[in-house]
Amino acid sequence: MPKTIKSITNPKLRLEILTPEEVKKIHEATLWIIEKTGVRFPSKGALEIWAAHGAQVDLEKMVVRAKPELIESALKACPPVYPLAARDAGQDLSLDGNHVFVGTDGCGVEVIDIKTGQRRVSCLQDVRDISRIADATEEVAFHWVPVSAQDMPPETRGLHEIKAIWENSTKHLQTESIYSETEARAAVEMAALIAGGKNELKRRPVLSLMQCSASPLGHDGGSLEAALVAAEYGLQTGFMTMAANLTTGPATLAGNLAVGNAEVIAGTALIQLAFPGAPVFYAAAQTASDLRTGAYTGGGPVDFPYGAATNVLADFYGIPLSMGSFATGAKEPNWQAGIENSLSTFMACVSMSDMLLGVGFLHGSRIWSFAEMMMDCEIFSIIHKTMQGIVVNDETLALDTIAAVGPGGNFLAQKHTLRHMRDLFLPQFMDRRPYNEWETRKDNAPDWALAKARKTLETHQPDPLEENISKEMARIISSVEKR
Amino acid sequence: MTEELFQKMAQSILDGDSDVAVALAKQAIEAGVDPLDAITKGFVMGVNQVGESFACGQAFLPELVMAGEAMKAAVGALEPEMQRRGTSRQVYGKVVLATVEGDIHEIGKSLVGTMLGASGFEVYDLGVDVPAARIISKVKEVEADLVGLSALLTTTMVKQKEVIDELNKQGLRKKVKVMVGGAPVTRDWVQKIEADGYSEDAIGAVGLAKQLVGVA
Numbered sequence: 001m002p003k004t005i006k007s008i009t010n011p012k013l014r015l016e017i018l019t020p021e022e023v024k025k026i027h028e029a030t031l032w033i034i035e036k037t038g039v040r041f042p043s044k045g046a047l048e049i050w051a052a053h054g055a056q057v058d059l060e061k062m063v064v065r066a067k068p069e070l071i072e073s074a075l076k077a078c079p080p081v082y083p084l085a086a087r088d089a090g091q092d093l094s095l096d097g098n099h100v101f102v103g104t105d106g107c108g109v110e111v112i113d114i115k116t117g118q119r120r121v122s123c124l125q126d127v128r129d130i131s132r133i134a135d136a137t138e139e140v141a142f143h144w145v146p147v148s149a150q151d152m153p154p155e156t157r158g159l160h161e162i163k164a165i166w167e168n169s170t171k172h173l174q175t176e177s178i179y180s181e182t183e184a185r186a187a188v189e190m191a192a193l194i195a196g197g198k199n200e201l202k203r204r205p206v207l208s209l210m211q212c213s214a215s216p217l218g219h220d221g222g223s224l225e226a227a228l229v230a231a232e233y234g235l236q237t238g239f240m241t242m243a244a245n246l247t248t249g250p251a252t253l254a255g256n257l258a259v260g261n262a263e264v265i266a267g268t269a270l271i272q273l274a275f276p277g278a279p280v281f282y283a284a285a286q287t288a289s290d291l292r293t294g295a296y297t298g299g300g301p302v303d304f305p306y307g308a309a310t311n312v313l314a315d316f317y318g319i320p321l322s323m324g325s326f327a328t329g330a331k332e333p334n335w336q337a338g339i340e341n342s343l344s345t346f347m348a349c350v351s352m353s354d355m356l357l358g359v360g361f362l363h364g365s366r367i368w369s370f371a372e373m374m375m376d377c378e379i380f381s382i383i384h385k386t387m388q389g390i391v392v393n394d395e396t397l398a399l400d401t402i403a404a405v406g407p408g409g410n411f412l413a414q415k416h417t418l419r420h421m422r423d424l425f426l427p428q429f430m431d432r433r434p435y436n437e438w439e440t441r442k443d444n445a446p447d448w449a450l451a452k453a454r455k456t457l458e459t460h461q462p463d464p465l466e467e468n469i470s471k472e473m474a475r476i477i478s479s480v481e482k483r
Numbered sequence: 484m485t486e487e488l489f490q491k492m493a494q495s496i497l498d499g500d501s502d503v504a505v506a507l508a509k510q511a512i513e514a515g516v517d518p519l520d521a522i523t524k525g526f527v528m529g530v531n532q533v534g535e536s537f538a539c540g541q542a543f544l545p546e547l548v549m550a551g552e553a554m555k556a557a558v559g560a561l562e563p564e565m566q567r568r569g570t571s572r573q574v575y576g577k578v579v580l581a582t583v584e585g586d587i588h589e590i591g592k593s594l595v596g597t598m599l600g601a602s603g604f605e606v607y608d609l610g611v612d613v614p615a616a617r618i619i620s621k622v623k624e625v626e627a628d629l630v631g632l633s634a635l636l637t638t639t640m641v642k643q644k645e646v647i648d649e650l651n652k653q654g655l656r657k658k659v660k661v662m663v664g665g666a667p668v669t670r671d672w673v674q675k676i677e678a679d680g681y682s683e684d685a686i687g688a689v690g691l692a693k694q695l696v697g698v699a
Contacts, residue, residue, distance in 0.1 A: 042587070107637075109637055109666075109667040109669070110669060120671070121669070121671060121672070148637040148638075148667075150637055154637075154638035154639075154641055155638075157637075157638060214587055214588065218587075220587055221587075246544070246545065247590050247594075248590060251545075289544075290544075291543040291544060292537075292540075292543060292544060292686075293544065293683075293684035293685070293686065294544045294591075294594055294684060294685060295683065295684055296666070364666075366666065366667070
C-alpha cells in the first residue's frame, strides 16, 4: 500500500469571493456583535478567564461582552502555521495555507451496512471499519470520528471511538465527539501514550479537538472545558459554527457569516487568553435552513459561497480553517449528492481551506455510506486535478511533438505522450464504457465504489498500534467508567 | 362592526403582527365581544389561512412562526377576560416540552412549541437541559396528555429513554403519550425506547400530536 497523501497545493485557480473591504466590514460587524450583543459562555471556568481579562461578564445569563481591543490583542497570539502530527510521522499534515486536506466526515448516527446494504444504528465496529478503509485511501488525510459508537457507554463513548481509530490507522485524528472535561483529560492521556509523554505530545499533537458552537452566539459548557484542556496540552483546537440562515442566523448570507464569525472568534480569543500561543483553527459548516421545514439542509447554493468565503475570513485572522464541505442532503448517492459535494468542495478548495470535512455521508451528515465515501474521495481527486489548472511552458506546449506528428497524424506513439499521459485523470467511478457494455450489466458508480470499499476492508492491513499502548488506553477508559 | 374587527384580527395573524393582534384583542374586550368568538371567528381564521398558504407552497416557515407568535400574544391578551367570564378555550391537549438533560439545543424544540401552540394545544415549554424529574413533575402538575422530548446528541438521546422509564415506574405511561425529536432520532430508536412517535420537523410534529390525541 502506498502511503502517499493527496493534497491540493500550489493551485493555479483563484477566486475573489470577498474584497478586502468586505472582509473588514464583516470583521467590524463581528467585533460589534461581541461587544454589544455578547456571546454566551456557559462555563464557570470560561467566564472567570474572561472576567480576569476585563471583559464584561453577565454571570446570571453567562453572556460575555468584550471590547474589540481585547479580542484583537488576544487573537494576535494565534500561531499561523503548524503541523497536524500523525502516528506515522511520514503522514504529518502541514497547515501552512498552501495545502488542502480532506478528512472523513462525522459524527453520524446510522450506517448503510457494508455487507447487507441495510440502514442501521452505528456502532464501534463501524468506526473501526471506516478508519481502516480511510487509512488505505490517499485522499483521506486525517480522521474525524465518522459515526457514533452507540453500543458504548455515553460517558466514555468518545474515548472508545478515538482508540478504535488509532488502532486502525496511522493518520492524524481530529475528534469532534469529545465534549466534557473528563473525557478530554482522558483523551490527552491516551494521545500522550502515542506521542511518548505529554511533553512530546506538545511537539507532536497526534490528536486535535473540534468543538461545535451553539448558534446563535453561544457555546456549550462541556465543549468549552474540553477545548481548554486541549489547549493546555498543546493539542490543536477549534470551534465550528453551524449558524444557519433563517433559524440560528439571519436570512442574509453576510449577517449569518457575521454571527458565525462572532462565535468562532470569541471562542478562539478565549483560548488565547487562557493559553497564549495555543494552536487553534477556525471551523465552519454554515448552511441555510429549509424554507418549509426549518431543517438543516446540508448542501445547496447557499453553502457554496460560504465554503469559499470562510477561508478568506480565517486567512484574515491568520489561522487555519477546518471547513464543512461534502455532507450532501441527498438520501442516496445520486444526482443531488454529486452536485452538492462537488460544488461545495470546489468552492472550499478554490480559496485553499486547510481541512475539509468530509467524505462519506448522506442525509446531511447523518447516514454513513461506504459507496458515498469512495465517490467523495473521487470528487476530491477530480477537484485536485482541476486545481492544477493549465501549466504553460515549452515542455507543455510540445511544439517539437506537434511538428513531428504534423497535420492528420496522431499523438499516441510519441515519447512526449508517454511522458505526460499519466498527468491526465483516470476516473475510477465514471462510466466511460461502450453503451452496450453498460446495457448488459446496468451497474453504476455506487456499485463500483462499494465493491472497492469492501475489497479495501478485506485486504488493507494498517500498521498496528503497539499492543501495550492499546491495553493502556483500555485501562484509561475503564478507569473513567469506574468513577 | 364586529365582523370588521374579526377580519382585522385574522389579518393581524396573517401579518404576524403581535402588537396589532394584542391591541385588537383589547379592543374586543372593551366592546364586550366574547373572547371565545374573538378567537374562533377572528384570530383562528388567520392561522387557518396561513396554514393553507403554507400547504400550497405560498407561505414559508417564518410566516407560520410569526403567525403562531401573534396568535399566542392575542390569546394571552384575552386570557384575563376568559377567566373573568369563567370560560376557557377548547384545546386539543396539554403538552409538556423539553430538551433533555445535558443538551442545550433549543431551536427545534421551541419551533415545535410554537407550532403546537398555534394549532390549538396548550404548551408548557420547560426549556433546555431539563432533568427527567422536572419533566415528570410538570406532567403530573398540569395532567399533560403529551410529552415532547428533544435531543441533538447521541450521548443525550439516551435521556429520552430515561424519561419514558420513569413515566413507566410512576405508572403514568398510560395517561401520557410521548413524542421524541432531534437530528439523531430515527424510527428504530422510537421503537427501541417505546415512544409513541417522532417527527423530523415541526410541521410533522403537529400532525403527530393531533394523531396521538385522536383529533386527526
